[in-house]
Amino acid sequence: GAVVSQHPSRVICKSGTSVKIECRSLDFQATTMFWYRQFPKQSLMLMATSNEGSKATYEQGVEKDKFLINHASLTLSTLTVTSAHPEDSSFYICSATSGTGAGNTIYFGEGSWLTVV
Amino acid sequence: AQKITQTQPGMFVQEKEAVTLDCTYDTSDPSYGLFWYKQPSSGEMIFLIYQGSYDQQNATEGRYSLNFQKARKSANLVISASQLGDSAMYFCAMRGNTGGFKTIFGAGTRLFVKA
Numbered sequence: 001g002a003v004v005s006q007h008p009s010r011v012i013c014k015s016g017t018s019v020k021i022e023c024r025s026l027d028f029q030a031t032t033m034f035w036y037r038q039f040p041k042q043s044l045m046l047m048a049t050s051n052e053g054s055k056a057t058y059e060q061g062v063e064k065d066k067f068l069i070n071h072a073s074l075t076l077s078t079l080t081v082t083s084a085h086p087e088d089s090s091f092y093i094c095s096a097t098s099g100t101g102a103g104n105t106i107y108f109g110e111g112s113w114l115t116v117v
Numbered sequence: 118a119q120k121i122t123q124t125q126p127g128m129f130v131q132e133k134e135a136v137t138l139d140c141t142y143d144t145s146d147p148s149y150g151l152f153w154y155k156q157p158s159s160g161e162m163i164f165l166i167y168q169g170s171y172d173q174q175n176a177t178e179g180r181y182s183l184n185f186q187k188a189r190k191s192a193n194l195v196i197s198a199s200q201l202g203d204s205a206m207y208f209c210a211m212r213g214n215t216g217g218f219k220t221i222f223g224a225g226t227r228l229f230v231k232a
Contacts, residue, residue, distance in 0.1 A: 034219065043208065044162075044222045091160055095220070106152070106212065106220050108162035 006109025021079045023094030029074035030096035038091040084116040119144045123223035138194040140209030149213035151192040156206040
């Protein structure tokens with residue numbers, strides 16, 4: 001199946017700093033990428049939808065100035081957590097798809113564990 | 118609005134037996150896709166199986182099959198011949214036309230396979 005790579009898999013940062021997470025589609029062009037946040041023992045919560053070359057669409061309640069998303073190319077999207085605080089500690093996972101149809105499979109990255117100390 | 122419901126927080130199954138994980142959904146989209154993903158403790162999301170809303174046949178992928186009952190809006194996952202490695206979290210997901218084809222997930226079901 002298609003491969004989506006996410007980096008870093010684990011990151012620890014100090015409170016007040018920013019951290020960037022990358023999501024790459026390795027063997028297909030991802031017209032759309034999605035960023036999710038997952039709290040322990042909970043489901044995935046969609047944060048934003050990222051389309052190549054345009055601004056991301058954020059879900060209600062997600063601070064766009066705090067969670068900066070850039071989809072600069074058809075194979076790369078980045079999530080930057082700005083001025084991170086301990087409550088931002090979470091599992092962040094991206095997904096990518098090559099098409100916008102309902103039947104296009106979504107492939108996920110490995111996820112990134114963020115710990116803010 | 119779209120919604121996915123998984124009512125089983127946890128399930129136990131004996132190794133080599135079959136297990137059904139329940140999933141019901143609600144959508145007004147005429148065309149949609151239903152997915153099942155497996156999430157082991159490492160966190161990665163592993164795609165298992167897909168069912169299109171217009172597919173006449175139930176989807177099958179190896180030991181995984183999807184029991185699709187459109188009128189009842191259910192898309193249950195059946196795992197046959199359970200293995201210890203099947204122990205994980207399982208998420209049912211749906212993707213439709215609403216909101217730019219974003220995918221929504223159910224709450225998940227934790228499956229425990231007993232030796």
